Amino acid sequence: MAAGEWGLKRGCAVAYTDKGSGNGAHELASNLVTKIDGTLVNAANAGNAALFKANVSDAALASFNTSFPNRYAYNAHSQQNPEQSWGKNTLQAIQFAYWALNDMFGTLNGSTRTVRYNKGDVTTIAASVSNGGGGGGGGGGASRAAAEQDTDGWITAVVVGEPQINLNLPSQVSVRQGGAPVESRSGSRSQITRRSPICQPCAALATAAAGSPNLSALPLATTNAIHAARCASPAAIL
Secondary structure, three states: OOOOHHHHHHOOOOOOOOOOOOOOOOEOOOOOEOOOOOEEEEEEEEEHHOOOOOOOOOHHHHHHHOOOOOOOEEHOOOOOOOOHHHHHHHHHHHHHHHHHHHHOOOOOOOEEEOOOOOOOOOOOEEEEEEOOOOOOOOOOHHHHHHHHHHOOOOOEEEEEOOOOOOOOOOOOOOOOOOOEEEEOOOOHHHHHHHHHHHHHHHHOOOOHHHHOOOOOOOOOOHHHHHHHHHOOOOHHHH
């Protein structure tokens, strides 16, 4: 979504990996889920049209809501690991774009169109920002994965920002911050998504962050009180 508008305004053909409907989630307290058409419905009535629905019985859900109210389950809990296919899905979107271009601009031969563009004939940029394959986030990680898997020359270039990457560094490579080695260098997307809202309030209380722009739209004292309360016991949450 982040790069598509730029391309459309400059006369580029744009292909998305999905329709940008989000990652799919199940609001457990109200038992609401999002369908593929973007509407909210009760999970019991969604059927296979739910983007994601927690695989849990009514009794187990009721027990969970009593112990842990106001919780939110999303596709990371599906046990299907859709992230593994993001690179493949991006390549499929590019291949579909080639088909669509040929279907529109190929020479008409009877009732069919001839192939005008073969792979590599069109400058193809895999571009986006952030982690994901589309949805509510971006596709920086998906674009990078597609480039790694592209053995047939579909992609001309990759332009991405802040793609979340899990590095498998050799022993001779180290990451340092302030001269000190960083032992925990990276984590999975689900780990980062889970830990960020817990750790970020603590980081916001750091002296070095004082006076940072857009730190909060609330009065500073109110912001600090909220951050302090959230940061009081992160170990218990993690």
